[in-house]
Each structure stands twice: as C-alpha cells, then as structure tokens.
Amino acid sequence: MQTVAKLIDTTQCIGCKACEVACQEWNDQEFTLGTFNNSYQTMPDLAPNFWNLIKFNEAEQNGAQSWLMAKYQCMHCADAGCIKACPAPGAIIQRANGIVDFEHDACIGCGYCITGCPFDVPRLSSKTKKVYKCSLCSDRVAVGLEPACIKSCPTNCLSFGTRHDLKFLAEKRVSELKSDGFENAAIYDGPGVGGTNVLYVLKHGDKPEQYGLPKDPRIPWTVSLWKGPVKWLGNLVFFGGLFTALVHFLAIGPKEHKHED
C-alpha cells in the first residue's frame, strides 16, 4: 500500500480557517470559546477537541509586518515518537498507509506520547482521560475520501495524495519559489524522524522556527534512552540480580550464627 500524505504549501495559505472548521465538523468536536489575545489565531494552541490550528506567526520582512501562516497538526512521522513512548499495546497504531492513529479504547491517558512527540502535538483531555490528535481523517481515507481539511481548502494550499506524488509536487513548487527570488525556499518533511507524512513548502525554508516548526525534529534523546539502553539496564538489574542471588545461594548458602557451647 502506498503511503499517503498531506502537502501544506504555506505560501498559498490565506488564513481563512476553513480547514479548522471542517476538522471540527467532521470529527464532531464541540467548540471551546477562547479569549481574544491580540492575534487573529483561533486558539492559542492545540487542544483535546481542537486538532488543527492555523498559526498566525508574525514576522518582519523588509521592515514590514507579515504573516507566516502555518497549519499545525499531527505530522504522522514514519518514526513516531508517540508510538515509541506509548506503554499501552494497540493504543497508537501506524496504519499501512502511514497514518499514525490513536485508538481511544486502548489509551490509558498516561500522556507519555505528549513527551515523545517532537512536535508537541497530542493533547490530554482531563474530562475523558484520553489523548487526542489529528487522525489524518483515517476514517475518510479508508473509504477513498480526502481528509476534511483538504476538502475545504479554497486555495491550492492543501493537497492530498501519495507521499511520492506530493513530494514531486512540492519540489516543483520550491523551484518556482526559487525562480521567484525566494532562494531559501525548501520542503520541510522531518528527515530526523524518518520523514513526516505531512509535508510543508516554506518560503523561508532555512528558518522553520519562524513558522513554529522545530528546526531539526527528532525523537527526544531522553525518550530514546529510556526506551533503548535503559530497558537493557533494567533486564540486567532484574535478571542479573536474580541470577547472582541464585548462584550465591547455591555456592555459599545461608549464614549460620555461632553457637556458644
């Protein structure tokens, strides 16, 4: 099966938030009222019931204020930090088409996935004690539909298809931008996590931080250590301890205290 992907051409985002509404509608989320905090952004951050946020990043260019809008949601990593950190079997699954999906029946709400995620995406609901994030509309994709956000996009900002095709499309767009004078235009697709299935085209590809994206996303080293060498240390302590005790018992045995006759 081909890996599916979503392409976000940030240069064509107009900040209409249609994708936010479509996401809320399709996934049947109740909307939480926020407060105005000097930004056109809908919410300050992702939430358990808000999986797709257009960040209205403000940047200065040639002395003028400009928006570097970036759609922010689960990146569907090939090497997913959430899966690495999750203790509950079957709670996070990577589908054959590359979608990283949360199975809420198996989720125990420990929140380890939040710590494992290099993009800080999953959100724990204090109401249901489960963790939520974008599913890339796996229910729609399974029946041949495109994700709700893609469907609603009025510009060419969002595209859906196989990762292979979208990468080709993104490369074409980057070379267009380069010939338009944006020398640093680049694709952002997280090679450090084995590639993400959400691809970005960035005008300022050298500074993804300006878009609120981590420069070099990787599974945090403490998480890798915890799920790798520390596990072996655990085996060593447990089985080594039992083995040493067994050998000591067989070779030396119990202590007998002196009897004063």
Add this chain to the structure above:
Amino acid sequence: MKTEMARSRMERFSLAERVSHWLVAISFVYAGLSGTALWSKAMWWTAGVLGGGEMIRAWHPIAGVIFSLLLARLFWMWNRAMRLDAQDREWLKVGHKYAMHMEEGVPESGRFNAGQKSLFWLQSTSATLLFASGIVLWFPELMPRTLRLMAVLVHPIAALASLGGIIVHIYMSTLVVPGAFTAMTRGWVSPEWAKSHHPKWYRETSK
C-alpha cells in the same frame, strides 16, 4: 530450653516499625508491578492482573504517594541509626568477605550493619527521585516539557536502583540470614542471633 529462649527474646523491631515496614513493602509491590506494566510492553500482563491499563494509570501514582509517605515515616524513625561511621566504611571495603560469611577482618556491627545502612540510603534517595519525577509524570498536561523529558529518564532509573536493592534485601532477609525474617514479622531475635550478627547492638542493649 524453649521457655528459656522465650524469656530471653530481644526486641529487634517495634510494632510501629514493623507496621510501617510492611505497608511500605505492600505499596512497593503494587507500585512495582503496575510500574513494570507502564515500563515495558513485555510486562503489560501485570496491568491485566491489577485491573487494566486505566486502573493502573489512576492508581500507580497514588500508590507511589502512599509508598513515599510511609517511607518518610521509616526515614524519620531510622535515619539516626542509619548513619555510617568509620567502622561502617571499613565494613564496606570488606563487604565481599561478609557475603562469603567470613568473619575475620569484618568490623562488628551495631543495630544495623553497613549493608543495611547502604540499602536504607539507596532506598531513601531513589524514593525521593521517584516521588519528584513521579509528580511530573502524573500531570503531564500541567508540566513544562523539559521537566517531562527529564522525568521519563529519572523515574525508571531510580526505580531500577530501588529494585536492585530490594532484590538483594529480600534474598538476604529470607534465605541468607535465618532469623532476620522473624525479626521483621514478630519483632524479636534470640540473644545468640544478636551476638552473632549485631554484637555492638547486643552489648549496648544488654547493658
């Protein structure tokens, strides 16, 4: 003979000490078993034994807090007696002789020997680390990312240090030192036992 022995029993652990010790032990076993489920998918079956994943997610931290509070009580009762002196440091240098049951060159011990004292400080330190990192892991949505990234490493490493100490502790007290288990359950030891294992303590208490 038996009645003579009974008359000369020495109190090793008071009722309060024994109750605290065993409550610590019970909460340790629960926190340990549920913890291994959260630690490794190979150990997930312990979650099933304890009522399922959501159950251990809810109760592991609570058991941890109970464990910490009870251990704090033991710490309060024992920390003075557990301080290592010069003789204890000598003891630690020849710890292998103690393990081989050789008596020559092993300094005499007081109420607790240097091995027990080391275990006490190991458990106190690891419990402190487990408590601090455990609070962070309990409420991930309220904690800064940097703290959480540290806690996922500190918590299991402290737990392993604790587990390693406990394996030795349980082995020693049940299989290596006859009389040690009764000391912690019924609270008494025989004078011979005291003379043999803790001569300094024997002399001090039978003055």
